Amino acid sequence: MKLASYKSGRDGTLMIVDHTLTTCCPATDIASTMQAALDHWDSVAAKLEEQYTLLCEGKHSGAEPFDTSRCAAPLPRSFHWADGSAYVTHVELVRKARGAELPASFWEDPLVYMGASDAFIGPEDPVEAESEDWGIDFEGEVVVITDDVPAGTTVEKAANHIKLLGLVNDVSLRNLIPGELAKQFGFYQSKPWTAFSPVLVTPNELGSAWDGARLHLPLRATYNGELVGAPNAGQDMTFDFPTLIAHCAKTRSLMSGAVIGSGTVSNVGSKDGSCCLAEIRCLETIRDGKPSTPFMSFGDRIHIEMLDAAGSSIFGAIDQQVVRYQPSRD
Known part of the structure; x- marks a missing residue:
């Protein structure tokens, strides 16, 4: 469905x-x-x-x-939006580019933050930013939507609470992130509204590509008409969705409509390309000593989509253009 x-x-x-x-x-x-x-x-x-x-x-x-x-986000607002970093290879690459070691704990315990869920945006709504200097970036991810999840739910039982799946563009303002993380209190200004695919689907729509924990299909990111990534969402996912749900519900229940994100889909070595510009820039830094790909500019367009084995779109496409907004100073 x-x-x-x-x-x-x-x-x-x-x-x-x-x-x-x-x-x-x-x-x-x-x-x-x-x-x-x-x-x-x-x-x-x-x-x-x-x-x-x-x-x-x-x-x-x-x-x-x-x-x-005419589409809004399928779930236009949610009581809970928790985004993980399930592809630890992505985090490892980012840290390697800046010469930092990855703590061993990152491979053993999921990293999750709470995002802005008071208003999600539709698949063709623009990415709005006041300044290109903020370092505008896209992030292609898979998300699951749950029903009520009791506190203390085990990984084994968490899979039963997944009711719907979809895609998101979890926009990041990369140049605002370092200042926020330096305060050791997580993302806020650096994470504006998140865009969703046109539809959410029930797990049975995915056939054998969904194993109850991971979605084994490439996530395609096309930037200004050029395919820049198609990593397989089922590969190199260190923490699967039941693990992320159990982690989020360790000390409190999750209410129906909770959105749990995978984090940027990434494969080891980024052999199939990348679903965000930050990863492309990290690879350039490791290879050349500095990045050469700029972050997004006004007028740029990002297209995120997942196709089934027959080449048909499963969730529909996220297709957004970056635009400047003029804030009210009242």
Whole structure:
């Protein structure tokens, strides 16, 4: 099953989307919003699935063309957004570029931060920044959405709480990060709004590519029309999604609609390219002594997408342009 949200108010209108991302229909007679569906997943999932089947068979009377330009983030805002750094090879590369050793604990215990979840943005909404000097970067990631997860949930049981999967562009302002990390209190200004793929999908949509813990398909990042990365999201993922969920729920419960991110998808040696500019710059620094690829400029475009084995888009594409915003000084 594939679900989206058309823009409407703060929380959008829940839409059911067919397997090919061609047609859709409102789900408002079952659940008005994505959060409402997640809050009552056990009682509404089967009803949504019935409508999805009719839609895919071309038998739904309310079918209409699916328009990604109308899409908000499938979950326009969440009570909880925790982003991990599951691909430790990415962290190792970043530290190597600046001559720093990676502590052994990074391979044994997940690194997670809480992001801004009060407003996610749609797949075609612009990346807004006041200044190019902030070091604007994209980060292609896989995310899972959970139902209620009790505190102390084990890794073995955590997998049962994964209800939906999607993609995100977790935008980073790289030149603001060092100052924030120097305070030893995590990201805040350096992490603006996160963009989501047009749809979230249930695990059964992914077939054998989803093993219950990792998604084994390449995540494609195309920057200004050039494919710069297609690392496989199932490879070199040190901490799988059940491990990340159990880590986040160690001391407190997670509420339905919690979004858990993988961190930037990265393969050892970046042999299949990179899903962020920071990694490209690190490789250049290791090779040449300094980076040569600049961060994003106004007008640049990033396209993030995952294709199935047949070459069809699974989640739809994140396709964003960087624009300057003019802040109100009132």
